[in-house]
Amino acid sequence: MRAPRPILAAASVAVIFISLPVVGLLQRTPWSSLDELLSRESVIQPLLLSLLVSVIAALVVVVIGTPLAWTMARVDLPGRRIVRALVLLPMVLPPVVGGTALLFALGRRGLIGQWLDRWFGLTLPFTTLGAVVAAVFVALPFYVIAVEGALESGSDELEQMAGTLGAEPMRVLHRITLPRLLPAMGAGVALAWARALGEFGATITFAGNLPGRTQTLPLATFLALESDTEEALALSLVMLIVSLAVLIPMRDRWLPGRRPDQ
Amino acid sequence: MRGLLVAALLASTVACSGSDIDDLTVFAASSLTDVLPDLAAEYENQTGTTITTVFGGSNHLAAQLRDGAPADAFLTADARLLEQVATRERLVRFAANRLVVAVPTGNPAGVSSLADLARSDLRVVVCAETVPCGAATSEMNTTIDADSHEISVRAVLSRLSLGEADVGIVYATDVASEPGAQPAWPQPEACPCVTYTAGARTYWALPFLAFLASPAAQEILVRHGFATGELD
Secondary structure (H helix, E strand, O other): OOOOOHHHHHHHHHHHHHHHHHHHHHOOHHHHHHHHHHHHHHHHHHHHHHHHHHHHHHHHHHHHHHHHHHHHOOOOOOHHHHHHHHHHHHOOOOOOHHHHHHHHHHOOOOOOHHHHHHHHOOOOOHHHHHHHHHHHHHHHHHHHHHHHHHHHHHHHHHHHHHHHHHHHHHHHHHHHHHHHHHHHHHHHHHHHHHHHHHHHHHHHHHOOOOOOOOOOHHHHHHHHHHOOHHHHHHHHHHHHHHHHHHHHHHHHOOOOOOOOOO | HHHHHHHHHHHHHHHOOOOOOOOEEEEEEEEHOHHHHHHHHHHHHHHHEEEEEEOOOOOHHHHHHHHHOOOOEEOOOOOHHHHHHHOOOOEEEEEEEEEEEEEEEOOOOOOOOHHHOOOOOEEEEEEOOOOHHHHHHHHOOOOOOOOEEEOOOOHHHHHHHHOOOEEEEEEEEHHHHOEEEOOOOOOOOOOOOEEEEEOOOOOOHHHHHHOOOOOHHHHHHHHHOOOOOOOO
C-alpha cells in the first residue's frame, strides 16, 4: 500500500526524533580509545552485573507474570479493573517513587522487610537481590500486558472445546493455551528484559550503588557522566548494542505485528 | 492561532532562561538544602528578589550547567567545579562544613568508633567520590567497607533516617537538621572540612553574592550549624 504523503512525513519526523539522540551519542563516542575503555573493569563489571540482574528479573517476571496475565484475562475476578490498574502502576509511577515505596515495604524497617530481617536475617537494600527486586517491579507490567492482550484478543473456543471433550484444566493450559501464547510471551519478555536492563531510579533508591553488587550499567553511566565523559559514552554504547542485539532479532519472530497463527 | 502558539512557546523559553532581575535561579549543593531557603527568604525581604532553588549533587549540577542549564548562581563545596562553568565573579569560602560519622537516632547498631566503618556486618553508606562529600570522605584516610556510594549527601542522610544504614558519613549540618539521625559519638571540630564557594553566572546574581558575605546571611548560616568560612 502506498502511504499518503502527510502520513509518511509525520512518520519520518517520528523516526528522526527517535534516532537523533542515538546519532548524537555515536558521533561523540571516542572510537579511537574504545578498545581501552571497553576493557576497563569499571565497564565490564557493571555490564556483567546488569546482564545477571536483568536476566534473573526476566525469568521471575515470566514465572509470576504468566499466571497473573492468565488470571486477569480468563477468570471473572471481582475488582478486575482495580487489579489491572495496580499491576500497570509501575509503568507510570516515577521509578524513584517506586524505589521509595519498595523501601517502605521491603526495606529493613519496612512493612514486610522488618520481618524478613528479624526472622531470616535477610535485608534486600544494598544487595544484588534488591536490584533484581527493583527490576522485577518496573518490568512486570510490560510482560503482563503483552500476554494478557494476546489472551484477550485470541478466542478461547479451542480451550472450551477441549474442556467439553473432557481435558483437565491444567492439561488444556499446557497443551492448548501456552503453545498459542508463546509469541506474545516472547514479545513480553523482550520488553520486560529491556526495561529491567535500563532500570535506574528504583534501583538506586532501593538497592543503592556499589560496584559489583548493585551498580548496574545505568547507574555506572550516570556516575561516569559526572567524572569521566568518555567512559560514560562507552558505557552508553554498550547498553545500546546489547539492547539492539536483543530487540532486532526479536522483531520478526516475536514482537506483535503478525498473528501467531499466520 | 499558530502565531499565538509560537508566541506562547517563546514566552515560556524566556521565562525559563533565568536572566530575570526579579527572580534568580540558584543551583546549590544538596548539603545547602535546609539553609538556602532561609537565606532566600531573607534576601527577598531585603531586595524583593525571589530565588528559585535547585538542589543536587554538585557534579550533577555542574554537568547540567555545562550543558546549558539556566542558573544565575551556583553554590558548591567543590571550587574546582566552578572553573568548568562560566562565572562572572566568585565568593570563595562563604561557609564551611565538616564531616561527621552519623547513625540513625538511638544508634541501634552501637557504632562507637571509626573502626566500625570497616565492619562488614554493619551497613555502611557514604557519598560517591564524584560529589564533594565523597571526596572529603576519602580524604579521611579511614578504611571503610561501604555498602553503597550514594549520589548526594542527602541520599546518605535518608538511608540513615530510614534505618536502612547503620552508619554513614555526612555533614555536621545534615545531622543537625534531621531528627532521624545523630552523630555516632561526640565529634569535636574535626576535619577534613569543606568550604563552600559561590559563583555568579549572570550580572543579576552579583548582589546575591554580596549578600552571602553580609552579617545577616552569615548569621543564618551559623544558625544552621555552618562555620563561617574565612572569606576571601
